Amino acid sequence: MSKVHVNGFPCKALKDVVAEDFFFSGLHLAGNTSNKQGSAVTPVNVAQIAGLNTLGISLARIDYAPYGLNPPHTHPRGTEILTVLEGSLYVGFVTSNTDNKLFTKVLNKGDVFVFPQGLIHFQFNYGTKPAVALAGLSSQNPGVITVANAVFGSKPSIADEILAKAFQVDKMTVDRIQAQF
Numbered sequence: 001m002s003k004v005h006v007n008g009f010p011c012k013a014l015k016d017v018v019a020e021d022f023f024f025s026g027l028h029l030a031g032n033t034s035n036k037q038g039s040a041v042t043p044v045n046v047a048q049i050a051g052l053n054t055l056g057i058s059l060a061r062i063d064y065a066p067y068g069l070n071p072p073h074t075h076p077r078g079t080e081i082l083t084v085l086e087g088s089l090y091v092g093f094v095t096s097n098t099d100n101k102l103f104t105k106v107l108n109k110g111d112v113f114v115f116p117q118g119l120i121h122f123q124f125n126y127g128t129k130p131a132v133a134l135a136g137l138s139s140q141n142p143g144v145i146t147v148a149n150a151v152f153g154s155k156p157s158i159a160d161e162i163l164a165k166a167f168q169v170d171k172m173t174v175d176r177i178q179a180q181f
Contacts, residue, residue, distance in 0.1 A: 007141060009046055009053045022051035031063040033130070036180075038068025039123075045141055052140040060135045064089065064125035071146055072122045078142030080115040080135050082123065084108060087131025093121035120147060153181030 004011045012021065024044050031040025045058035052058060058078070062070055064087065082091065084107045092104035093115045106126075107113055115121040117138070125131040151158065157178060160171040167174070 007046070007053055009050065009141075011053070012050070017051075022049060024048050027061045027134075030130075030132070031061065033063050033065035033068055037071055038065035038125070039063065039070045041070065045137070045139075047141070055140055056138060058137045058140050058142060060137070062123065062133045062135060064123070064131040064133075066125060066128045066130065068125045068131070070123040071148060072120050073144055073146040074118055074120050075115075075137060075139070075142040075144055076118055078137040078139030079117040080121070080137050080142070081112060082107075082115065082133050082135045083112045084110065085132045085134055087125060087129055088127050089131055089133060090124045090126050091115075091122065093119045095119065148177075149181060152178050 027042060027044065029042070031042050033040050040063045042061040042063075043058070044060060046052045062082075064070070082089075086109060088109075089107045090104065091107055091113050092102055095101045095103075096119065105111075105113055123133065151163070152174075160174045160178075163169075163174045163178075164171045
């Protein structure tokens, strides 16, 4: 393993680089959507393809069960462009404070939608058939922060009184939500 790292990932000497450093196989396989959200993301970023390091691009396949959701999340290091390959999706993103304006659209096969870097966004399959999308991202390592997981599933937990005040609910409600994570 190289002692030289760029963006936190090892760099190989040119003499050690092989074709497999630029290859991934698996996007033809549907992800397992039998989970609480009914969606599965198959990432193809620098963690899967070492040769992506410093190139500023990655992608992901997202599979959605009927009524499946890719829950509100953000990519702190990349803009996302989503193309629907099969089915239909209701998608949207929210602008930053103080406007918090919601932009939504129903996408059908072949439609494309852009989620600006760092903004909270989601995709929902409102249909009775599975849906599949392909997302391109403007970073080899865009990161992902799922809002509910980060807020209600942090380790250690954010104090109940803080979450109760932030979400304007009682502590019992916070406890019930945290128990899901």
